[in-house]
Amino acid sequence: MVAFDAHGNGDSMSALVGGALAYDGSCLSLDALPVLWPVGTTWDERTSSVVLPDGTSAPAGTVLSAGGGVVPFTDxxxxxxxxxxxxxxxxxDPSRRIVSFNTGAQPSSPASAPT
Structure with missing residues (x-):
């Protein structure tokens, strides 16, 4: 999991981004693109969930959307x-793009543990 501080320079993206959250054992992605998460976001191994800074839990398979952007990855x-x-x-993936979620991003629908 890679987290970043979008408020570090006062800039942040505000386009609507999102997709289905997936975890393949080593990579977290939204619609197959790797994600930069807001600082304070963690991965809960026990529930296979992303935990956002406000405590909201989004298990793999959850559809998320929030402000942010899809940007090219450059070394x-x-x-x-x-x-x-x-x-x-x-x-x-071959497109070399990443999804960037803004600080304070929220799931588009309430995420809950699978039943």
Whole structure:
């Protein structure tokens, strides 16, 4: 899981982004694109869920949408955090794009544990 601070420079994207949350054992994705999550987002191994900074839990399979954007991944965009770059690059598809969720992003529908 790669998290970022969208408020670091005062800029953030506000386009509507989203898709089905998937986890393949090493990569978290939305509609097959790797995701930059807001700082404070964690992965709950026990429930196979993304836990957003406000405590909202989104298990794999949940459809999420929020403000953010889909952007091209470029190696030179990550000089300050080579670990983040490596984690994202390992999950890229041939389009080399990533989904960026803004800080405070919420699921479009209430996520709950599978029954």
């Amino acid at each position: 030179d965009a990550w000089p300050a955090d080579p670990d983040a770059a490596t984690a994202l690059e390992e999950c890229l």
